[in-house]
Amino acid sequence: xxxxxxxxxxxxxxxxxxxxxxxxxxxxxxxxxxxxxxxxxxxxxxxxxxxxxxxxxxxxxxxxxxxxxxxxxxxxxxxxxxxxxxxxxxxxxxxxxxxxxxxxxxxxxxxxxxxxxxxxxxxxxxxxxxxxxxxxxxxxxxxxxxxxxxxxxxxxxxxxxxxxxxxxxxxxxxxxxxxxxxxxxxxxxxxxxxxxxxxxxxxxxxxxxxxxxxxxxxxxxxxxxxxxxxxxxxxxxxxxxxxxxxxxxxxxxxxxxxxxxxxxxxxxxxxxxxxxxxxxxxxxxxxxxxxxxxxxxxxxxxxxx
Amino acid sequence: xxxxxxxxxxxxxxxxxxxxxxxxxxxxxxxxxxxxxxxxxxxxxxxxxxxxxxxxxxxxxxxxxxxxxxxxxxxxxxxxxxxxxxxxxxxxxxxxxxxxxxxxxxxxxxxxxxxxxxxxxxxxxxxxxxxxxxxxxxxxxxxxxxxxxxxxxxxxxxxxxxxxxxxxxxxxxxxxxxxxxxxxxxxxxxxxxxxxxxxxxxxxxxxxxxxxxxxxxxxxxxxxxxxxxxxxxxxxxxxxxxxxxxxxxxxxxxxxxxxxxxxxxxxxxxxxxxxxxxxxxxxxxxxxxxxxxxxxxxxxxxxxxxxxxxxxxx
Amino acid sequence: xxxxxxxxxxxxxxxxxxxxxxxxxxxxxxxxxxxxxxxxxxxxxxxxxxxxxxxxxxxxxxxxxxxxxxxxxxxxxxxxxxxxxxxxxxxxxxxxxxxxxxxxxxxxxxxxxxxxxxxxxxxxxxxxxxxxxxxxxxxxxxxxxxxxxxxxxxxxxxxxxxxxxxxxxxxxxxxxxxxxxxxxxxxxxxxxxxxxxxxxxxxxxxxxxxxxxxxxxxxxxxxxxxxxxxxxxxxxxxxxxxxxxxxxxxxxxxxxxxxxxxxxxxxxxxxxxxxxxxxxxxxxxxxxxxxxxxxxxxxxxxxxxxxxxxxxxxxxxxxxxxxxxxxxxxxxxxxxxxxxx
Numbered sequence: 006x007x008x009x010x011x012x013x014x015x016x017x018x019x020x021x022x023x024x025x026x027x028x029x030x031x032x033x034x035x036x037x038x039x040x041x042x043x044x045x046x047x048x049x050x051x052x053x054x055x056x057x058x059x060x061x062x063x064x065x066x067x068x069x070x071x072x073x074x075x076x077x078x079x080x081x082x083x084x085x086x087x088x089x090x091x092x093x094x095x096x097x098x099x100x101x102x103x104x105x106x107x108x109x110x111x112x113x114x115x116x117x118x119x120x121x122x123x124x125x126x127x128x129x130x131x132x133x134x135x136x137x138x139x140x141x142x143x144x145x146x147x148x149x150x151x152x153x154x155x156x157x158x159x160x161x162x163x164x165x166x167x168x169x170x171x172x173x174x175x176x177x178x179x180x181x182x183x184x185x186x187x188x189x190x191x192x193x194x195x196x197x198x199x200x201x202x203x204x205x206x207x208x209x210x211x212x213x214x215x216x217x218x219x220x221x222x223x224x225x226x227x228x229x230x231x232x233x234x235x236x237x238x239x240x241x242x243x244x245x246x247x248x249x250x251x252x253x254x255x256x257x258x259x260x261x262x263x264x265x266x267x268x269x270x271x272x273x274x275x276x277x278x279x280x281x282x283x284x285x286x287x288x289x290x291x292x293x294x295x296x297x298x299x300x301x302x303x304x305x306x307x308x309x310x
Numbered sequence: 311x312x313x314x315x316x317x318x319x320x321x322x323x324x325x326x327x328x329x330x331x332x333x334x335x336x337x338x339x340x341x342x343x344x345x346x347x348x349x350x351x352x353x354x355x356x357x358x359x360x361x362x363x364x365x366x367x368x369x370x371x372x373x374x375x376x377x378x379x380x381x382x383x384x385x386x387x388x389x390x391x392x393x394x395x396x397x398x399x400x401x402x403x404x405x406x407x408x409x410x411x412x413x414x415x416x417x418x419x420x421x422x423x424x425x426x427x428x429x430x431x432x433x434x435x436x437x438x439x440x441x442x443x444x445x446x447x448x449x450x451x452x453x454x455x456x457x458x459x460x461x462x463x464x465x466x467x468x469x470x471x472x473x474x475x476x477x478x479x480x481x482x483x484x485x486x487x488x489x490x491x492x493x494x495x496x497x498x499x500x501x502x503x504x505x506x507x508x509x510x511x512x513x514x515x516x517x518x519x520x521x522x523x524x525x526x527x528x529x530x531x532x533x534x535x536x537x538x539x540x541x542x543x544x545x546x547x548x549x550x551x552x553x554x555x556x557x558x559x560x561x562x563x564x565x566x567x568x569x570x571x572x573x574x575x576x577x578x579x580x581x582x583x584x585x586x587x588x589x590x591x592x593x594x595x596x597x598x599x600x601x602x603x604x605x606x607x608x609x610x611x612x613x614x615x616x617x618x619x620x621x622x623x624x
Numbered sequence: 625x626x627x628x629x630x631x632x633x634x635x636x637x638x639x640x641x642x643x644x645x646x647x648x649x650x651x652x653x654x655x656x657x658x659x660x661x662x663x664x665x666x667x668x669x670x671x672x673x674x675x676x677x678x679x680x681x682x683x684x685x686x687x688x689x690x691x692x693x694x695x696x697x698x699x700x701x702x703x704x705x706x707x708x709x710x711x712x713x714x715x716x717x718x719x720x721x722x723x724x725x726x727x728x729x730x731x732x733x734x735x736x737x738x739x740x741x742x743x744x745x746x747x748x749x750x751x752x753x754x755x756x757x758x759x760x761x762x763x764x765x766x767x768x769x770x771x772x773x774x775x776x777x778x779x780x781x782x783x784x785x786x787x788x789x790x791x792x793x794x795x796x797x798x799x800x801x802x803x804x805x806x807x808x809x810x811x812x813x814x815x816x817x818x819x820x821x822x823x824x825x826x827x828x829x830x831x832x833x834x835x836x837x838x839x840x841x842x843x844x845x846x847x848x849x850x851x852x853x854x855x856x857x858x859x860x861x862x863x864x865x866x867x868x869x870x871x872x873x874x875x876x877x878x879x880x881x882x883x884x885x886x887x888x889x890x891x892x893x894x895x896x897x898x899x900x901x902x903x904x905x906x907x908x909x910x911x912x913x914x915x916x917x918x919x920x921x922x923x924x925x926x927x928x929x930x931x932x933x934x935x936x937x938x939x940x941x942x943x944x945x946x947x948x949x950x951x952x953x954x955x956x957x958x959x960x961x962x963x964x965x
Contacts, residue, residue, distance in 0.1 A: 150583025207736035216724030248457040
């Protein structure tokens with residue numbers, strides 16, 4: 006088990022380092038990094054001053070070690086727009102996104118497991134059809150359009166929910182439902198497929214021959230095995246959730262990391278963009294480790310390798 | 311039951327040999343996929359001739375016909391889907407914008423397939439080390455949220471159409487790469503490849519003549535699904551203001567522009583989004599049909615209708 | 625298919641199968657896996673079902689246990705009775721209540737047949753809990769007891785282990801423990817030793833023997849191994865192409881086979897004194913396209929036109945309920961008498 010885990014962690018670490026390196030070189034790709042930080046009409050003087058202050062005129066290797074040092078000590082640059090260290094901005098924005106993602110993921114998993122399990126239990130039945138329709142819709146509908154249509158219908162026309170903003174329960178309904186669509190659609194199919202596999206397996210045959218009632222066979226014997234495939238997919242799901250969160254935060258005006266990043270891009274605030282990217286990459290790294298640990302806990306076969 | 315397994319694999323082979331139904335007939339059997347295919351054909355027509363036919367109408371400012379709601383033919387068929395704040399026909403604008411929207415998606419998918427497929431072939435066939443390096447890079451790309459990746463790349467490089475296509479392609483390359491490599495690794499062990507090598511075929515020759523024809527259909531299947539994914543991604547980026555920039559237009563950008571008029575003229579944001587959804591829906595329906603047709607066991611279900619149960623005695 | 629007359633007709637059979645048919649619709653094919661199988665098993669005896677893979681032996685017992693998903697399986701029989709009560713017509717929930725309690729089943733590949741995510745003790749304890757016999761701590765204790773009964777050392781410790789942590793032979797013992805936990809009157813063992821080493825095979829067969837003696841259980845032993853039949857079974861039913869072609873006591877059938885297939889099977893056993901092998905000519909039948917008349921006809925050296933036109937009925941072919949489904953088994957008797965049997 007330890008070797009399995011350490012190998013996985015090492016791979017994730019490589020990915021993280023690769024990303025950090027990529028960010029560094031990306032910023033210098035166009036030749037003159039000052040373009041990213043300063044407005045286009047900045048004078049040559051200002052550029053030179055800026056370049057000197059931030060060491061852009063030094064050799065690349067020196068710049069890189071300086072960059073690595075800064076990242077390691079948590080100095081991710083200074084946002085000139087907001088007049089605050091970039092890391093602070095990111096730190097303030099993260100809790101909102103985490104809460105949104107956490108609630109959405111939990112809800113999506115719970116609902117998808119229920120719908121997927123029942124769909125496999127009665128193929129062709131109501132839940133199966135709900136499952137396939139919602140998966141198709143989730144894979145086809147642009148989330149920003151669904152969000153806007155939802156606002157149009159439920160806020161503007163019906164007045165049930167507020168159009169945007171952060172607050173208590175009514176403010177959460179539409180953002181969570183819109184964000185939940187894609188992971189739900191994907192998970193239902195995953196759960197259904199692995200449930201069908203489990204229900205066709207030899208150990209289910211044994212359980213039935215033992216006299217276990219069908220309901221228990223499905224929801225204990227089969228489901229417990231199907232959960233493993235949910236965990237396997239959880240990593241991809243979380244990453245996709247970040248994509249969705251960017252859109253949802255922008256449309257509903259939530260001050261999370263997604264909105265922060267998009268605003269920073271439009272305002273040409275590179276340090277903030279860079280900080281957001283690096284922190285997100287680190288978060289994904291940690292998440293992958295957590296998922297691996299969870300998998301090891303759930304699958305005894307891996308534990309005893 | 312070994313006997314039962316043996317007979318179903320025999321039936322799979324005989325299905326291929328017999329080839330009972332043509333593509334058209336198979337498509338007709340799946341009504342949803344058929345409608346999807348027809349819709350894509352319509353869109354292709356819009357893409358090819360739309361801007362030439364309706365370019366003027368899409369740009370014709372007519373302040374007297376401002377913000378017309380869709381649904382009535384009073385002002386002529388062009389206004390059947392309403393008009394925007396400058397009086398331009400929504401129908402015409404949608405058709406004209408289809409070219410950019412669909413061509414960007416198509417180009418990205420093609421680039422991703424060619425580059426991803428080629429890299430996958432290389433990773434699978436050439437030595438272990440090269441393969442590992444390629445796979446690690448692919449993992450790095452795949453582990454990061456594609457939207458953020460696109461955002462940061464488009465920030466650094468200007469959001470021109472070419473850059474947009476390249477960055478979208480990059481986010482999709484890993485899936486083709488992975489599949490191509492897996493297929494190559496499997497085929498590599500097969501006897502006919504050894505035979506070709508023994509007969510003196512060069513590595514490139516073997517890759518091309520023997521391995522590519524087997525890998526290609528799988529990649530093509532992925533392309534249809536990917537087309538939907540890339541369309542949604544580009545629309546999202548354009549909606550956020552980071553993708554296509556005016557004066558170029560895509561449906562995603564139209565949604566963003568219509569967002570300001572949500573309470574007065576909801577169709578400005580709603581209709582372009584609906585157009586995106588219909589296109590991706592059609593692509594997804596078609597791609598699930600392709601997957602069914604490629605799998606001999608499921609393909610049979612399309613060819614034959616349902617049958618009655620019960621013991622057959624003779 | 626008429627059922628053969630049974631000289632033990634006055635004693636009630638424990639398991640009575642009469643004219644069982646099982647067909648599968650997979651893809652375009654209709655596979656006729658079981659075509660009119662009838663036999664009886666009496667209390668306390670070991671009945672072997674002998675046949676090659678594809679003969680329908682496993683499907684027959686899976687159908688009796690109602691473990692086949694329908695569709696794609698279609699099952700029909702004149703009757704299937706366990707201890708006098710109908711099996712196939714029972715509501716599934718009621719039948720499940722009898723599974724494990726009145727009849728237990730052991731499968732071939734214990735690694736696949738045990739749930740990988742639950743401990744062995746948990747799975748054993750579940751048997752008691754599901755039938756309401758014992759719960760919680762009580763069930764766990766019984767599970768441990770059961771493990772030591774089937775010969776697993778350090779049972780208390782091992783109960784917390786998972787299936788993949790056991791060796792093949794140990795896993796099979798666990799499966800057997802699970803099947804006999806509630807003291808059923810019938811145990812169905814589907815190729816219990818096929819996946820095991822020869823030495824382990826002997827141990828498992830010994831375990832089954834001991835359990836049978838202790839609990840007076842009837843055993844239906846599905847196997848393709850003549851050696852196992854000879855060692856462990858009282859009676860045997862030989863199956864070919866979904867039919868019982870010969871049945872009787874093991875001694876009668878193996879020493880005086882009355883069906884060309886059985887005879888060919890026995891002849892094909894390699895003899896160290898012979899320099900060549902004599903396998904059965906031809907290949908196993910395609911269950912989706914069975915020939916007309918007798919299914920063994922293409923490979924039978926006694927075949928005539930009658931064999932192609934008419935399916936042979938099961939007839940009395942000797943003492944002790946020795947039955948054969950062959951038009952010409954008399955020829956085999958003649959060969960025996962002349963010393964060529």
